[in-house]
Amino acid sequence: MRQDKILNIPAIRRMPTYLHKLLKMQAEGKVRVSSTELAEYMNIELIVVRKDISLTGISGQRRVGYDVNELIRYIKHYLGWEEPLTAALIGAGSLGTALLGYNDFEHYGFCIQHIFDSSPEKIGREIYGRTVRDIADMESCFAANPPEIAVICVSNHAAQSVADKLVALGVKYIWNFANVSLQVPSGVVVQREVIAGGLAMLAVKRKQDRSVNNQKF
Amino acid sequence: MRQDKILNIPAIRRMPTYLHKLLKMQAEGKVRVSSTELAEYMNIELIVVRKDISLTGISGQRRVGYDVNELIRYIKHYLGWEEPLTAALIGAGSLGTALLGYNDFEHYGFCIQHIFDSSPEKIGREIYGRTVRDIADMESCFAANPPEIAVICVSNHAAQSVADKLVALGVKYIWNFANVSLQVPSGVVVQREVIAGGLAMLAVKRKQDRSVNNQKF
Numbered sequence: 001m002r003q004d005k006i007l008n009i010p011a012i013r014r015m016p017t018y019l020h021k022l023l024k025m026q027a028e029g030k031v032r033v034s035s036t037e038l039a040e041y042m043n044i045e046l047i048v049v050r051k052d053i054s055l056t057g058i059s060g061q062r063r064v065g066y067d068v069n070e071l072i073r074y075i076k077h078y079l080g081w082e083e084p085l086t087a088a089l090i091g092a093g094s095l096g097t098a099l100l101g102y103n104d105f106e107h108y109g110f111c112i113q114h115i116f117d118s119s120p121e122k123i124g125r126e127i128y129g130r131t132v133r134d135i136a137d138m139e140s141c142f143a144a145n146p147p148e149i150a151v152i153c154v155s156n157h158a159a160q161s162v163a164d165k166l167v168a169l170g171v172k173y174i175w176n177f178a179n180v181s182l183q184v185p186s187g188v189v190v191q192r193e194v195i196a197g198g199l200a201m202l203a204v205k206r207k208q209d210r211s212v213n214n215q216k217f
Numbered sequence: 218m219r220q221d222k223i224l225n226i227p228a229i230r231r232m233p234t235y236l237h238k239l240l241k242m243q244a245e246g247k248v249r250v251s252s253t254e255l256a257e258y259m260n261i262e263l264i265v266v267r268k269d270i271s272l273t274g275i276s277g278q279r280r281v282g283y284d285v286n287e288l289i290r291y292i293k294h295y296l297g298w299e300e301p302l303t304a305a306l307i308g309a310g311s312l313g314t315a316l317l318g319y320n321d322f323e324h325y326g327f328c329i330q331h332i333f334d335s336s337p338e339k340i341g342r343e344i345y346g347r348t349v350r351d352i353a354d355m356e357s358c359f360a361a362n363p364p365e366i367a368v369i370c371v372s373n374h375a376a377q378s379v380a381d382k383l384v385a386l387g388v389k390y391i392w393n394f395a396n397v398s399l400q401v402p403s404g405v406v407v408q409r410e411v412i413a414g415g416l417a418m419l420a421v422k423r424k425q426d427r428s429v430n431n432q433k434f
Contacts, residue, residue, distance in 0.1 A: 013414030080424035197230030
């Protein structure tokens with residue numbers, strides 16, 4: 001199966017943002033939420049919100065909105081986030097550190113158990129209460145406690161060899177932040193994260209905006 | 218105009234990845250590229266690549282492929298990246314540092330000219346050759362050299378007040394990495410970057426994968 005056989009990419013990418021909002025509402029004791037409220041929060045059209053939410057299989061109720069707890073449950077089910085997802089992070093540089101500091105992961109059941117680096121300056125350091133280990137110890141760490149997902153935050157030139165090691169150790173899901181197209185055997189799933197994708201979105205919005213303004217004057 | 222009035226979100230997000238590959242081919246002296254080559258690199262279907270590329274307006278040539286230089290020019294034009302885009306980065310923490318170290322930005326003409334932070338420990342430090350300035354000096358820096366885009370990499374609770382300052386100083390395009398929905402006046406465009414969006418994609422792929430495997434056994 002090619003990796004693009006997933007429909008609704010923008011909807012899936014929006015799910016954590018809905019979840020973020022809903023978890024906050026839940027913490028504030030709110031019981032119901034309307035699609036209008038969500039559309040305003042997301043800054044998207046109401047119809048898009050309704051389509052997104054219908055993907056989860058929840059039945060919408062006109063006028064009364066959605067039950068916050070129920071919608072959280074449906075979104076988590078849609079994403080397969082009911083059970084905690086364990087992860088290993090490879091590369092404890094600035095991006096890896098930023099991911100370790102991302103507060104929402106724990107609410108999504110995404111738990112980075114291991115952090116590895118090859119740099120002697122980083123090995124043994126603590127980041128957000130977790131110790132950076134030597135990448136050479138990856139095999140023994142995984143033997144006791146294999147992660148579901150590996151997050152690659154190493155330099156572009158090191159990424160393929162790290163991926164090869166991960167695959168050899170049985171990792172099947174890789175979240176790749178290096179700007180390279182990883183070669184992996186079939187059956188291994190790679191999600192490549194391209195930070196500049198968001199910049200492209202902003203740039204296109206800017207271009208549309210400017211052409212509208214140019215038409216006006 | 219609501220911000221979702223942009224079609225082809227996944228295609229736009231893929232553009233920098235095409236560009237990354239094409240710029241590498243250009244540096245290697247390659248003159249032509251086929252859609253098949255690009256599909257393999259992107260790990261997506263050929264038809265998706267053809268659709269993506271047709272958005273740029275370039276005319277495809279069967280058998281001979283695309284001229285690498287021409288395709289680069291068309292993609293840059295599509296994104297409005299022919300002219301350099303100047304930016305200010307607010308927040309010199311780990312995520313801000315990671316963005317400053319992102320090599321590809323310069324190839325996209327994205328130039329982070331200013332870096333601001335409010336923390337005395339960070340002000341005056343050099344990151345990748347650029348000095349972190351006091352956020353209190355933002356107004357005078359912008360007066361001499363206003364940026365097109367501001368990149369917000371501060372904590373969630375500080376993000377709205379930073380956005381308010383930016384808007385007051387005339388910034389119209391904000392790339393927001395804080396996990397909050399910023400309130401801005403109409404005419405200001407915000408691109409919210411949700412890192413967990415990629416995790417959601419990987420999670421859905423994992424879920425599909427597991428349900429296929431469960432059907433098999």
